[in-house]
Amino acid sequence: MLRPRIIPSLLVQDKGLVKTVGFSNPKYVGDPINVVRIFNEKLVDELAIYDIDATVRGHEPDYRMLENLAVESRMPLCYGGGVKTVEQVKTIIGLGIEKVAISSAAVSNPNLIADAAEAVGSQSVVVVLDVKPRPRGSVYEVWTHNGKVNTKRTMLEVAAEAEKLGAGEIVVNAIEKDGQMKGYDLELARQINAASKVPVTILGGAGSLAHIEELIRNFGVIGIAAGSLFVFKGVYRAVLVNYPTIKERDQLLQGLVQLA
Amino acid sequence: MITIINYGLGNVQAFANLYKRMSVPAKIATGATDLDGATKLILPGVGAFDHAIELLDASGMREVVDDLVMNRKVPVLGVCVGMQILAGSSDEGKLAGLGWIEGRVRRFDESRLPRPARLPHMGWNDVVPKNGVRLFEGLEQDSRFYFLHSYYFDCASNDNVLATSEYGMAFNCAVGSNNIYGVQFHPEKSHNYGMRLLKNFAEL
Numbered sequence: 001m002l003r004p005r006i007i008p009s010l011l012v013q014d015k016g017l018v019k020t021v022g023f024s025n026p027k028y029v030g031d032p033i034n035v036v037r038i039f040n041e042k043l044v045d046e047l048a049i050y051d052i053d054a055t056v057r058g059h060e061p062d063y064r065m066l067e068n069l070a071v072e073s074r075m076p077l078c079y080g081g082g083v084k085t086v087e088q089v090k091t092i093i094g095l096g097i098e099k100v101a102i103s104s105a106a107v108s109n110p111n112l113i114a115d116a117a118e119a120v121g122s123q124s125v126v127v128v129l130d131v132k133p134r135p136r137g138s139v140y141e142v143w144t145h146n147g148k149v150n151t152k153r154t155m156l157e158v159a160a161e162a163e164k165l166g167a168g169e170i171v172v173n174a175i176e177k178d179g180q181m182k183g184y185d186l187e188l189a190r191q192i193n194a195a196s197k198v199p200v201t202i203l204g205g206a207g208s209l210a211h212i213e214e215l216i217r218n219f220g221v222i223g224i225a226a227g228s229l230f231v232f233k234g235v236y237r238a239v240l241v242n243y244p245t246i247k248e249r250d251q252l253l254q255g256l257v258q259l260a
Numbered sequence: 261m262i263t264i265i266n267y268g269l270g271n272v273q274a275f276a277n278l279y280k281r282m283s284v285p286a287k288i289a290t291g292a293t294d295l296d297g298a299t300k301l302i303l304p305g306v307g308a309f310d311h312a313i314e315l316l317d318a319s320g321m322r323e324v325v326d327d328l329v330m331n332r333k334v335p336v337l338g339v340c341v342g343m344q345i346l347a348g349s350s351d352e353g354k355l356a357g358l359g360w361i362e363g364r365v366r367r368f369d370e371s372r373l374p375r376p377a378r379l380p381h382m383g384w385n386d387v388v389p390k391n392g393v394r395l396f397e398g399l400e401q402d403s404r405f406y407f408l409h410s411y412y413f414d415c416a417s418n419d420n421v422l423a424t425s426e427y428g429m430a431f432n433c434a435v436g437s438n439n440i441y442g443v444q445f446h447p448e449k450s451h452n453y454g455m456r457l458l459k460n461f462a463e464l
Contacts, residue, residue, distance in 0.1 A: 002427060003404070005383045043451045045384055046406070071273040076406050076449045093306055096271030098408060098449065121308040121341075121352075123380040123408045168380050168410075197370075199382045221383070 008230040021179030023147035042243040054082025070096035101126040104144035117166025127162040174204030181207025262286040263298035267319035270304025274448040305341030310353035343442030362416035373428035389423040405445035
């Protein structure tokens, strides 16, 4: 049986890992390689790493860091941040990263999705959409540049276009839930899950395994991403890298097994 | 020595690292002369079928690899797209594959997938090996591997099927013929399950 994927999603800034709240106030979490090593030991399903400086500062991806991460990681890796050209996509895949995430370029230059899918295959092309609901509504809009620029385009419209162009996965990141640890936006998950024919992953808001279980119970096989949950412990947000054991993960699936 | 073929696709270094961890000698080949002394070959791959064939052609290693595998019967393990190019052809591309194992790579039939039909098949799934397949020794029960693909290997002969998995239908996730092996999933990214499989390959 295919299992839902539980995906620690880490942010890189100035070569260190950080965690934000509402896309602001980055707190240092640790050295990327060390954290990857810890996640190896914890037999993590999959790992996503986003460079939050690259697009804003107009950086190239940090290829040396990516190569080191790919070498160290015994789990699949997704990288996002500052990816603008198909050459960059090919380089990153060539370094041994399984998936490349396209974010702001998915809106500014959607043909990149098609070119990337043609070059490396749809399965390796992820589109990440940072989204926020319109005031007093359940229509989600896509924002770029770390949640500062409103594209005024709806999530469903951008996601449908990305899928048509060849994206192999859609990740939606709920800006307002980032770092809150109070649970996922289930309405957001419902909308994107119902509209997509590629795997979807929900990011933003997880604060406990119960929140993960809630997504599984509602949506079955879905990508479940979290940042704070897997790097902080306790009300004072002490840094402690953690992840459910295989047994705990299997327990989270029990509702799903009965459905199947 | 186990020789990992670096033709510009796939995580060659991840394989090398795992073998280092297991204290199994392994090296990476980036050109034809690096293939001297290869006793086992690993053919990794990520991405599209035609791109993989083009890169293998451009690497200058294809002829030597072909000779090692077909004439000198050196065991080879193709991984992901490295497995798919063992076939003669693919729905995904126009180029001919290596044709070492008879069959065609096909796209999952969306009408047979669970609703809503999602491709690619992405994530950890159970793998059911056939009885007595040495590549899966110790992995007969409760083994799971990471998959990332929309195409699967449709073998001409059931004898070439070493293991199956299930996504809407049973599909072949490991194939083999004499000294030639291929797995659709990523053992290099499947933690201890993948390490066991790579160890088994080393010990064949």
